[in-house]
Amino acid sequence: MVKMTESTYRIQGGTGEWEVVIGLEVHAQITSESKLFSGASTEFGAEPNTQVSLVDAAMPGMLPVLNGECVRQAVRTGLAINAQINKYSRFDRKNYFYADLPQGYQISQLYHPIVGEGVIQISLDEKDPDAHGKAIGVERIHIEQDAGKLMHDQHPTMSYVDLNRCGVALMEIVSKPDMTSPKEAAAYVRKLRSILRYVGSCDGNMEQGSMRADVNVSVRKPGGELGTRTETKNVNSMRFIQAVIEYEAQRQVDLIEDGGVVVQETRLFDPDRNETRSMRSKEDAHDYRYFPDPDLLPLELEDDFIFDCKASLPELPDEKRARYKNVLGLSPYNAAVLTAEHETALWFEQLLETTDQPEKIASSAANWVTSELFGALNRLGVGIEDSPVSPAQAAELLGLVADGTISGKIAKQVFEIMLESGDGAKKIVEEQGLVQESDTGAIEKVIAEVMAANEDKVAQYRDGKDKLFGFFVGQTMKAMQGKANPQVVNELLKKILG
């Protein structure tokens, strides 16, 4: 049984409560044209074995040459999480035999990673991130090669190998065991993904395998000694990461309470049965015989290079959220939602840039984006980068509301037409005669008609039945097909009804 409160996640066992300790090793594919040590393309979805260089296939005498762009992206990522950048790092060989690993070793960085300790701020409540934040430590980031892919369904007795992915650059981002609930783990991955996408060092696409996690889980009595951990490999969705933690924590508690011991081992997640299974125990663990790769020189970074990496970083989600809140005056929720994805923030900022008074319309624009636009995009099933309405078009629409040309209600109608036709808001408003009526004379005339038709209600209102005010507003608006300026209607009604 799982008891969940706002800040603590506990497994309720027969012997009392248990705490869960979680660490994540996230493998993020570095966005680069070519592979980490070869010139082969990294494009996803190509025909098998069409993006394989002589180096990737480990032909005799072939040598790796480091791709500088991958180094740059790893350093930028490290800087984005305020991590220490190691000016000296080195590549090591991790030796093991497998058919998807032509060299017989993976080039990685065990002893001297390129990025040291950093920190990622997560939030457990979107509505007010600052009130429910937590800092998760990052132990290190190192760069390494991905392996190829075995295909077991191509031949009755043989397995085929696709080396397209072999040698593609990965960052392994290793967290400290600072997370204590599935929710925290998910928030960490979400935030990490957001940062990577802001930085542009990884596209964060979990379905295509651009991001996957090894999930380390152990349990202990609250505040007690750390328990033995298990590592569940290659978990490739936010949902599965949470499922692994829930399953593993419960399994370990049950095991310990039944008198067993957790063994340090590597496990695999089976999404169909929603469980983890032992892959290999510590005793059968590979001895990877790490040693420095003699084909590569140590990697030494100059201050100028690091400075340029730093200068190339965009405004990152935490800074941006703070600015939206403090400078633009957005609600904590809107600031959080608009900055979670870089594309959303960029879209929002383009919208503001095309108006004269960004600060003035920021709040209403934020509301509009998070409600109207998100709703429409959801219905259409597209991301904001494919929005049929451009930021400039949205600015035009919001401008018409701000200057009183149309009401908020009409604006919704106009937006629907914009989505379908692609036309601009002004054009639609003019062509369809949707301009708001603010002329007091015209409105007073309609009010007089409404009052004449409802003399009884006028009397009741004047006798103190205040609730009827809304009725008169509604009738007036209806008579004017919604085009009356509601503010003017309100003011006039108050004056005339007394």
Next chain:
Amino acid sequence: MTAIYQLGIAGIRSGIADGDFTAKEVAETFIARVRAAKPLNAFLVETPEHALAAAEATDKAKAAGEDLGKMAGVPIGMKDLFCTQGVETTAASGILKGFVPQYESTVSANLFKAGAGMLGKLNLDQFAMGSSNETSAFGNVISPWRRNDGGNADLTPGGSSGGSATVVSGRIAPAATGTDTGGSIRQPAAFTGITGFKPTYGRCSRWGTIAFASSLDQAGPMAHDVRDCAIMLESMAGFDAKDSTSLDLPVPDWEAALNSNLAGKKIGIPKEYRVENMPADIDALWQKGIEMLKDAGATIVDVSLPHTKYALPAYYIIAPAEASSNLSRYDGVRYGLRDLPDGAGLQDMYAATREAGFGDEVKRRIMIGTYVLSAGYYDAYYTQAQKVRTLIAQDFDKAWNSCDLLLTPTAPSAAFGLGEKSDDPLAMYLNDVFTVPSSLAGLPAMSVPAGLDGKGLPLGLQIIGKALDEQSVFNAGLAIEERAGFVAKPEQWW
């Protein structure tokens, strides 16, 4: 006029330039020599068409009045560790039988660009692991040399560049490529009375050369004399962006700067190289070498390289460690031998393929390398060996405070008979005792023939220089060459 087959690189160059003969005649001469040399088992693949095509290109270029490359018209032997496009390349291992590279190694490509042709691929110790050319999967290479005791014992040409040493000393090719990891150019050169040069680590690209121990492997020339080595190394060396350990430096014109006047040079004699049980012949030769260098104007100083005795153990940890990893790619999955027993899974295929494809010495080194990198042993062996390597490099650095070059014997003995040491790996490893320290330090070193032992077999002297100072090594080598008057050649018995 000297017969064409007695000529080296410089001789062929001037003969072609003077119109004494054509490049085609040179190629045909050596192709015939190759055909007649089968008993020596030096060639794994013969490529007469390649040598002829290069020769024709040279003759055409000459007729057109074009500038000729440094190696124009010289048909060379290519150690079969260099991948050659369209020509089977096996590193003398069964595991690569039938492997035909789609690419040309940088070193062979550089030589061809300079006008060289290729007579064929030369036998070697399997994956360059050996000191006697007895570990080849395709049989021993036999030295052209025989003892003068009337016996007909087949002798080793040394290793691992045994094929290269045999063809150059037997005048079957005017020059050949070698590779040197712990002495694989210098020891065979010494055993066969030729000149072999290992440049500073990084001078020659390793791209396309089948790896044995990456941090030690260096290509170099094996030729008649110092001048030929200088010409050939100029053509082999150069920066290559495809090798991250390649030196991004211009290639000096070593030949033009050859100068055997050693006035002002200090030659160090390292006392630690005076090993126990060293044959008197070798000690005497060393003394002779000292006198020759003095005669050339050099000053002799005694130096100490205190960590020398740890070099061989460190080498036999580091080289196998790297080899065990470098040779993991020969797994039967993509190329070369695949042994797939009935019902075999992946692990069975690996085991069967590597069992069948690798020779005993290769397996021995893979096992040693795997062991020294294993958890629990890594620090005691590999880390320790790396520390020793640093200390050895520091020994040399300190020595350079008092001298410019070092003079030592190349090998602790003359060539031995095939089979005499093949059952005793440790005795075999001792062959490298004088060559390994400079390999660990990445320094340029060469072997020049300087005399014969009591049985009429060649002995070599080694000159070791500072990193990047190949020129001084060449110059000292030339000084010895001029004074040693080494003209002995094996009698043709094959």
